[in-house]
Amino acid sequence: MKQLFAAFLLSVFSLLGQAQSRGLPDFTELVEKQGPAVVNISTTQTARSNGRGAQPFPFDEDDPMFEFFRRFIPRQPGVPGFPGMPGVPGEPREFQSRSLGSGFIVSADGYILTNAHVVDAADEILVRLTDKRELKARVIGADKRSDVALIKIEATSLPTVRLGDPNVLKVGEWVVAIGSPFGFDNSVTAGIVSAKGRSLPQENYVPFIQTDVAVNPGNSGGPLFNLQGEVVGINSQIYSRSGGFMGISFAIPIDVAMDVQAQLRTAGKVSRGRIGVVIQEVSKELAESFGLNQAMGAAVNAVESGGPADKAGVAAGDVILKFDGKTVNSSSDLPRIVAATAPGSKVKIQLWRKGASREVTVVVGEIPEEKPAGRATRSGKPAERAANRLGLLVSELTAEQKRELKLNHGLLIDDVRGNSARAELRPGDVILAIISRGTSTELTSVEQFNKLLAALDKSANVTLLVRRGEMQTFVTIKGLSDRRAE
Numbered sequence: 001m002k003q004l005f006a007a008f009l010l011s012v013f014s015l016l017g018q019a020q021s022r023g024l025p026d027f028t029e030l031v032e033k034q035g036p037a038v039v040n041i042s043t044t045q046t047a048r049s050n051g052r053g054a055q056p057f058p059f060d061e062d063d064p065m066f067e068f069f070r071r072f073i074p075r076q077p078g079v080p081g082f083p084g085m086p087g088v089p090g091e092p093r094e095f096q097s098r099s100l101g102s103g104f105i106v107s108a109d110g111y112i113l114t115n116a117h118v119v120d121a122a123d124e125i126l127v128r129l130t131d132k133r134e135l136k137a138r139v140i141g142a143d144k145r146s147d148v149a150l151i152k153i154e155a156t157s158l159p160t161v162r163l164g165d166p167n168v169l170k171v172g173e174w175v176v177a178i179g180s181p182f183g184f185d186n187s188v189t190a191g192i193v194s195a196k197g198r199s200l201p202q203e204n205y206v207p208f209i210q211t212d213v214a215v216n217p218g219n220s221g222g223p224l225f226n227l228q229g230e231v232v233g234i235n236s237q238i239y240s241r242s243g244g245f246m247g248i249s250f251a252i253p254i255d256v257a258m259d260v261q262a263q264l265r266t267a268g269k270v271s272r273g274r275i276g277v278v279i280q281e282v283s284k285e286l287a288e289s290f291g292l293n294q295a296m297g298a299a300v301n302a303v304e305s306g307g308p309a310d311k312a313g314v315a316a317g318d319v320i321l322k323f324d325g326k327t328v329n330s331s332s333d334l335p336r337i338v339a340a341t342a343p344g345s346k347v348k349i350q351l352w353r354k355g356a357s358r359e360v361t362v363v364v365g366e367i368p369e370e371k372p373a374g375r376a377t378r379s380g381k382p383a384e385r386a387a388n389r390l391g392l393l394v395s396e397l398t399a400e401q402k403r404e405l406k407l408n409h410g411l412l413i414d415d416v417r418g419n420s421a422r423a424e425l426r427p428g429d430v431i432l433a434i435i436s437r438g439t440s441t442e443l444t445s446v447e448q449f450n451k452l453l454a455a456l457d458k459s460a461n462v463t464l465l466v467r468r469g470e471m472q473t474f475v476t477i478k479g480l481s482d483r484r485a486e
Helices: 002-021 028-037 064-072 254-267 284-290 308-312 333-339 399-405 446-454
Strands: 038-048 094-105 111-114 124-128 134-143 148-153 174-179 187-200 203-211 223-226 230-238 249-253 277-281 298-303 319-323 346-353 356-363 392-396 411-416 430-436 439-442 461-468 471-478
Touching: 028 038, 028 174, 028 223, 038 111, 111 254, 124 148, 134 254, 148 254, 174 230, 203 230, 203 254, 203 333, 230 254, 249 254, 298 308, 308 356, 319 333, 392 446, 430 446
Parallel strands: none
Antiparallel strands: 038 094, 038 124, 094 111, 111 148, 124 134, 134 148, 174 187, 174 223, 187 203, 203 249, 223 230, 230 249, 277 298, 298 319, 319 346, 346 356, 392 411, 411 430, 430 439, 430 461, 461 471
């Protein structure tokens, strides 16, 4: 009996040992080996106050958040710019805006990958290594469409990360993020892959990896590792209603990022293919009406006259099933596949037209480089001018900007405040028209725009036709400020 009981205990302990070995993974070795290649990135940007004894808060006085910050942020007596405290109103002042992010070293001679939004418009970039060294960095190139940037520090024999293949990553697999959330260097968080190939609004060129890894402000640009200690992605975005982590984060696949950095390093920009079509998703109902056996592909709504697709014989009403041999399962696949194709390439397109499959050959064009027209070429300093009733600082397009953008009218947004910031307008956007009370008016001057706004009631909703890059979209702003244009 004793022998039987001993055998039973031995089997139980064996099973417990096996269960323990199959439990949560141990990340310590991964962090020890790969952590030194992860860096903290801090940026500084010089800005100007509005000269009204203004607040150092990112909110206009009309914004409800301004009152919250005025009440609950500790005041510093004697510091100009704090509401209700001594200052020098009426005189614009310069101040420095600082932000934090993460990055990782991809070559021993100092090349570092991060997010484009981490280093965007920075006057100074400082990289802090795990050995406490702080080195200034310069931007080799940044691609806003993929949110990837390549920066360089002057150093040698640096630790580097190992790169993995995100294509073999499986949903449910463990992944680890290392970064600097809220400035806490080399913080480690872990989770699983929630989904692959995610498409996000206004993000057409990246098949994001979705995870439940805790990612917060400051993690942007940091690496996402698999359990083999290989980088499979760059942490880029979170889905949040509070501004903090809510269980959903997105990473740029490392193969996409490395292709971008290779082009940035050699050419200073990224070339992407285009064919000139407007597409939509093929629903089950559309598939039935087209005679398709299943809902797949990209339905062509319109074809750019004289564009690559037009020259190849693609027509509105076609469904693109394959591009260059790659299956288009959903409409979101097509922009990524086309963009990844070298401009000038001759590519086969498999179409579905009038109940039958056919094939055409297209010569891929190139997407024009996105130029935020207001950044480098605008005149005047935004802070020296007053915002209009929408909280926008706008200027008229120069002749050069009109040529670059191929526009004959429109107003350039130089700065965004108040309600307009919540409407996701950005500096560099061009407002083409204002729609109110059922009437659309093309905008040709700042004076005209301000007069149109001045005639509207405070409770009026204003819809703007906005040009951003190559895309046009309608943006509605709810409610106007009491202030008239100054």
